[in-house]
Amino acid sequence: MKEYERKGLLERVNREAATVGAEIPEAIEIQGEPIELQSFVFEIKRRDTVPPGERERVEQAKRNLRRERLERLEPIEENEVSYAEGEALAASIIGIDRALDALEGLDAPAPETEAKRQEAADRKRWMSFLKKALGRDSAGGTRGRTRF
Known part of the structure; x- marks a missing residue:
């Protein structure tokens, strides 16, 4: 050859x-x-x-x-x-x-599934951040801040 x-x-x-x-x-x-x-x-x-x-x-x-x-x-x-x-x-x-x-490619999740999982995780982190920033605990009350 x-x-x-x-x-x-x-x-x-x-x-x-x-x-x-x-x-x-x-x-x-x-x-x-x-x-x-x-x-x-x-x-x-x-x-x-x-x-x-x-x-x-x-x-x-x-x-x-x-x-x-x-x-x-x-x-x-x-x-x-x-x-x-x-x-x-x-x-x-x-x-x-x-x-x-x-x-x-068998064990890798489908791109759509992975994107949805990432989106849900991002949403959860954002909500956690907002709760901390606004001083709210998970029960919906307030922590250390007085609301008028």
Whole structure:
């Protein structure tokens, strides 16, 4: 493979938006063991959060996917494959990245949920500040200030 082809493949797999539009592979072989990757990711993502019993399984899957990604990237970095083989490896790496992205985002709250939680916390801090500034306690009375 020519140097500019190798650099192009490396740029493609390391691009931040490489997974946009990419599909998770149906199946993948990791360390000689076939894994039904797409069904595993969809099964886990169907739930709102990862159940405690599944957490270790998901973490192990992520570690295995990261290891496999590095193993597939190395022949491209070392220029040990033809351009056609590098293309196939790059496509599989992007599929692995897509699966990792899906698995990484499992425990993070949705942006809307996080925004609502932040807004509620801000409102609570503001009300607490106002109560202190106006000298009111939580029972609605006054503390140390006389009102006329």
